[in-house]
Amino acid sequence: MANELEGGCLCGNVRFRTSQAPIRTLACHCTFCQRMTGTSYFAESTFPKDEVTFNSGRMNCYEHISEGSKKKVFVHFCINCGTTVTLTFERWPDMRAISRGCFDDPNAVEVTSHIWTQSAQSGTALPEGVECFAGARMSLAGQAEPSTRHVSPVMARQNRDA
Template sequence: MTEGLEGGCLCGKVRFRTTQAPLRTFACHCTFCQRVTGSSYYAESMFPMNAVVLNAGALSSYEHISDGSKKKVFVHFCPNCGTTISLTFERWPEIRGISRGCYDDPNAVEVSSHIWTQSAQTGTALPKGVECFAEARVTLEGQAEPSTRHTAPVMARAKSDA
């Protein structure tokens, strides 16, 4: 992955660039991320706040209280087309998550883990060899959570099927 990823929203009014490689890129299967995207999960790259520069346009934001941490999560989106560009977090004020689907080349970053897989929608494939966490990567107290690496792709099931 090269430094200086660029991307933007669907209509092109909001553009951004990054000044370094992401700290990590993961797919989140929590119900909040499912609603934010209107899809099965949200893939985002995490950066230090000062490593993301808006080149064009201004973002609108929506404030949400996390079910897990009870801290604020801010959804930043294009006011014209509604594309979710990024998330910021009261819990981690120095971090900005950038939507992987907004990169000009989304394949420039690899998904290194899947989180909140206990909420993954039926039919979602969890990949072979990638860290998968039932919930978050760390507890609210900051302790690392255990992960699973599947030896073959695994299909997620709805809770009622477990």
Template sequence: MPAVLEGGCLCGKVRFSASQPPLRTFACHCTFCQRMTGTSFYAESLFPMDAVRFNDGELRQYEHRSDGSHKKVFVHFCPSCGTTMGLTFERWPDVRAISRGCYDDPNAVELTSHIWTRSAQSGVALPADVDCFAMARATLDGRPEVALRHEAPVLARQESGR
């Protein structure tokens, strides 16, 4: 992985750099992320808040209340092209998510897990040997959930017998 991860929005007005590797990078299949992206899931990297710096390009914010935690989730996007640059969270004020698709090289960070697979769309395949969680990685009170790992890729809708 490069020493500094860089990226930006579709039109290039908003750029960012991350001074350290992400804490983790995962795909979220929750219905909020599906609607926010207009696609099957949202791939994001989590960083400590102070590890990511943005240029002087303008970011706007949309506020959403989580169905699960009832805490606010803030979607940060470029007002010129609409690219979702990332998220911040009322629940985790010291953490920032950056959209994996915004990296100059999205493959510089590996997906280490899939969350909310119980709401994954039909046709989505979950990879082998990657942690998969039916819901979040932890309960609302912070207890870790148990991951499911598949020996071979599996369709998400088959994983839970749907």
């Protein structure tokens, strides 16, 4: 896996560079991420905040109050093209998430967990071998939540739709 990753928004005004590989890359199926992206789920790579540097391209910030934690999530998007490039979090002030689709090579990172699968949209498959969490990875108290690794791909909603 590449240690230094570059990327940017759709129009190219916002560019970033990381100085290390992500801590993790996950796919989030929560309803916030579905609406924020306007699509099925959000794939994001998490970095220590200081390990990602940006050019001078301007971003705006939308503050969303998380339903679960009641803490703010900051959605940073290019003022020109609207691409959501990065998220920051009141709950984890030292961390930053980068939208996987904004990397110049999105395949330089690998999704190793899927979270909030309980709200995944119909038609969404969960691959084998990745950590799948029904909700968050951690409880609000900071305890690790149980996860499942499927031995073959499964439809995220198959239990509910049966």
